[in-house]
Amino acid sequence: xxxxxxxxxxxxxxxxxxxxxxxxxxxxxxxxxxxxxxxxxxxxxxxxxxxxxxxxxxxxxxxxxxxxxxxxxxxxxxxxxxxxxxxxxxxxxxxxxxxxxxxxxxxxxxxxxxxxxxxxxxxxxxxxxxxxxxxxxxxxxxxxxxxxxxxxxxxxxxxxxxxxxxxxxxxxxxxxxxxxxxxxxxxxxxxxxxxxxxxxxxxxxxxxxxxxxxxxxxxxxxxxxxxxxxxxxxxxxxxxxxxxxxxxxxxxxxxxxxxxxxxxxxxxxxxxxxxxxxxxxxxxxxxxxxxxxxxxxxxxxxxxxxxxxxxxxxxxxxxxxxxxxxxxxxxxxxxxxxxxxxxxxxxxxxxxxxxxxxxxxxxxxxxxxxxxxxxxxxxxxxxxxxxxxxxxxxx
Amino acid sequence: xxxxxxxxxxxxxxxxxxxxxxxxxxxxxxxxxxxxxxxxxxxxxxxxxxxxxxxxxxxxxxxxxxxxxxxxxxxxxxxxxxxxxxxxxxxxxxxxxxxxxxxxxxxxxxxxxxxxxxxxxxxxxxxxxxxxxxxxxxxxxxxxxxxxxxxxxxxxxxxxxxxxxxxxxxxxxxxxxxxxxxxxxxxxxxxxxxxxxxxxxxxxxxxxxxxxxxxxxxxxxxxxxxxxxxxxxxxxxxxxxxxxxxxxxxxxxxxxxxxxxxxxxxxxxxxxxxxxxxxxxxxxxxxxxxxxxxxxxxxxxxxxxxxxxxxxxxxxxx
Numbered sequence: 107x108x109x110x111x112x113x114x115x116x117x118x119x120x121x122x123x124x125x126x127x128x129x130x131x132x133x134x135x136x137x138x139x140x141x142x143x144x145x146x147x148x149x150x151x152x153x154x155x156x157x158x159x160x161x162x163x164x165x166x167x168x169x170x171x172x173x174x175x176x177x178x179x180x181x182x183x184x185x186x187x188x189x190x191x192x193x194x195x196x197x198x199x200x201x202x203x204x205x206x207x208x209x210x211x212x213x214x215x216x217x218x219x220x221x222x223x224x225x226x227x228x229x230x231x232x233x234x235x236x237x238x239x240x241x242x243x244x245x246x247x248x249x250x251x252x253x254x255x256x257x258x259x260x261x262x263x264x265x266x267x268x269x270x271x272x273x274x275x276x277x278x279x280x281x282x283x284x285x286x287x288x289x290x291x292x293x294x295x296x297x298x299x300x301x302x303x304x305x306x307x308x309x310x311x312x313x314x315x316x317x318x319x320x321x322x323x324x325x326x327x328x329x330x331x332x333x334x335x336x337x338x339x340x341x342x343x344x345x346x347x348x349x350x351x352x353x354x355x356x357x358x359x360x361x362x363x364x365x366x367x368x369x370x371x372x373x374x375x376x377x378x379x380x381x382x383x384x385x386x387x388x389x390x391x392x393x394x395x396x397x398x399x400x401x402x403x404x405x406x407x408x409x410x411x412x413x414x415x416x417x418x419x420x421x422x423x424x425x426x427x428x429x430x431x432x433x434x435x436x437x438x439x440x441x442x443x444x445x446x447x448x449x450x451x452x453x454x455x456x457x458x459x460x461x462x463x464x465x466x467x468x469x470x471x472x473x474x475x476x477x478x479x480x481x482x483x484x485x486x487x488x489x490x491x492x493x494x495x496x497x498x499x500x501x
Numbered sequence: 502x503x504x505x506x507x508x509x510x511x512x513x514x515x516x517x518x519x520x521x522x523x524x525x526x527x528x529x530x531x532x533x534x535x536x537x538x539x540x541x542x543x544x545x546x547x548x549x550x551x552x553x554x555x556x557x558x559x560x561x562x563x564x565x566x567x568x569x570x571x572x573x574x575x576x577x578x579x580x581x582x583x584x585x586x587x588x589x590x591x592x593x594x595x596x597x598x599x600x601x602x603x604x605x606x607x608x609x610x611x612x613x614x615x616x617x618x619x620x621x622x623x624x625x626x627x628x629x630x631x632x633x634x635x636x637x638x639x640x641x642x643x644x645x646x647x648x649x650x651x652x653x654x655x656x657x658x659x660x661x662x663x664x665x666x667x668x669x670x671x672x673x674x675x676x677x678x679x680x681x682x683x684x685x686x687x688x689x690x691x692x693x694x695x696x697x698x699x700x701x702x703x704x705x706x707x708x709x710x711x712x713x714x715x716x717x718x719x720x721x722x723x724x725x726x727x728x729x730x731x732x733x734x735x736x737x738x739x740x741x742x743x744x745x746x747x748x749x750x751x752x753x754x755x756x757x758x759x760x761x762x763x764x765x766x767x768x769x770x771x772x773x774x775x776x777x778x779x780x781x782x783x784x785x786x787x788x789x790x791x792x793x794x795x796x797x798x799x800x801x802x803x804x805x806x807x808x809x810x811x812x813x814x815x816x817x818x819x
Contacts, residue, residue, distance in 0.1 A: 108590065108622070109589075112620055115616065115619050115620055116620070119608075119616055123605075123607075123608075306603055306604065306605065306606060307599055307601045307602065307603035308603040308604055308605055309603065310567070310570065310572055310597070310599040310603050311597060311599065311603045311604075311617065311664060312620065313570055313571060313572060314570045314592045314593070314595060314597050314621075315589070315592065315593050315617070315620040315621045315622075316589070316620060317589055481567075481571070481572040481573070495574065
């Protein structure tokens with residue numbers, strides 16, 4: 107109970123210490139995401155709906171107007187205007203005030219501004235009405251009439267296996283970038299938080315009251331919590347903007363991709379966060395920290411580059427498939443592969459299993475190294491020496 | 502957590518003073534590569550005892566103190582509290598002031614002290630109450646909301662000591678607590694340490710200011726090359742030395758050249774109105790007094806055992 111209290115206290119201090127950088131970085135990242143998503147929405151071809159003016163004379167049946175709306179959707183829609191006489195309607199058509207006319211239930215009039223799309227929709231809608239009327243005259247039911255209009259034809263399309271939708275690609279790219287930024291940023295925060303306490307020698311005071319493993323755990327948990335909050339906020343914002351706009355076609359799988367990104371962030375963060383904590387414990391000041399933390403950041407960077415190559419290349423190569431199982435890079439590669447629909451279920455399951463085992467092993471190894479390194483204040487400690495002098499989490 | 506050391510407990514502790522050591526460093530050895538930091542180092546501290554831990558630079562004082570907090574794992578030997586292994590829960594009842602001061606520079610003074618109090622087991626109201634009390638004692642109340650980095654060196658030192666005291670510890674381990682303090686702060690710090698010892702708190706502190714240690718401590722342990730080579734009551738250590746010193750104070754400046762003719766005496770120190778001589782065991786004191794009288798008007802003539810600093814120098818062979 108007492109141990110839990112000290113961990114919570116240490117977490118509270120850590121959260122407080124990182125509050126300002128977290129708020130600033132969150133504001134910047136969220137602003138970038140908002141701007142990026144808005145630009146994406148505006149540049150996407152989705153909401154280029156054309157509005158047509160349709161003139162109605164002699165009360166055409168309501169079904170005609172409804173059919174025209176359905177046939178034009180989602181690229182166009184019609185606004186209707188009723189005219190008391192055909193003469194007036196044709197004058198408006200000639201002046202481009204309306205784009206086409208429907209007269210009664212059996213006549214259509216085209217004008218100078220009639221587009222092919224509108225003409226096809228109007229022609230088909232009036233034809234459908236004719237079919238309905240004829241069918242009714244023959245004693246057919248409305249359902250039978252509809253079957254005449256909409257015969258059951260099975261249609262499907264064959265796509266190239268390498269080609270995904272633009273939205274899939276965007277999601278995959280976002281997941282790779284997000285994962286890289288989050289693991290790099292929050293991992294480094296942990297590293298520097300450990301170095302700071304060591305350089306200030308405040309860690310010597312702390313270790314009299316809290317076990318070193320618990321101190322490391324408090325850091326990893328609290329900074330990870332900030333990372334999680336930021337990722338969820340980014341995901342929520344991106345999805346909200348996407349869903350709020352009817353221009354961008356958000357794939358149904360988007361929500362599940364966001365969940366996968368969170369899952370892989372947690373796993374990747376546990377792995378790298380522990381590694382960064384161990385690395386930070388070896389340095390005695392910020393200058394030394396760079397030489398220890400730098401190589402780890404390069405590891406994360408390799409995953410990022412591989413991830414971007416994957417996404418932009420559009421091909422699930424053997425190299426990418428294999429490296430997406432390696433714990434150092436799986437967090438950056440797997441969410442992208444999942445987003446592109448390339449990862450088989452068994453691959454996801456195996457990669458998850460490997461990552462969980464690797465994460466637990468890393469926490470244990472890093473814990474031992476942290477204990478061996480954090481109390482050695484005088485000079486930089488080697489990995490091997492810290493491991494040798496450290497103690498296991500269970501001790 | 503409030504009143505963990507009540508009046509009855511204190512009375513018992515006072516009764517125990519200097520009898521049963523609570524903290525023991527027993528046969529500690531530690532090597533860092535080729536450097537032997539500790540070599541069979543042993544010492545103990547009892548409740549109410551103020552133990553000065555002395556030694557030249559690099560003798561192993563800091564390493565020995567760090568073993569108490571698990572910051573150094575000895576290769577051999579053990580550190581015990583009441584004959585049991587030191588656990589984290591016991592360590593939480595110890596106040597520590599590391600040699601290189603350790604505080605969060607950007608954290609505010611009061612907030613930081615409350616945090617340390619809570620980490621060491623106090624609940625929030627008790628921690629706040631204790632912090633406010635210590636801030637007042639150290640005359641830091643008006644700097645309570647300042648960041649540590651904004652304080653002067655002396656005030657940072659006070660905050661550091663407050664951090665070691667805030668949780669009402671059973672033992673204080675202070676590594677060079679007087680280093681860098683101005684004379685007024687030294688007096689304040691010494692008073693506080695004495696008060697703590699009088700309350701029954703065991704105090705272990707290292708210092709190079711030997712005169713101050715002599716004034717403050719009843720007991721000392723002298724460490725050299727990783728080993729405690731001398732320990733005990735200051736008075737006993739001084740009187741156990743075969744050396745004797747003659748301190749002659751005069752009412753005016755005295756030329757010390759007359760000492761050259763004195764058999765069995767050698768000049769140790771000479772100031773305007775004070776001469777200190779190292780005298781042989783069989784030296785003729787009457788003759789010396791007579792010679793001194795001829796040299797000038799004597800205001801005091803004292804034969805005394807070596808000072809602590811002389812015991813120390815002799816022990817470490819420097």
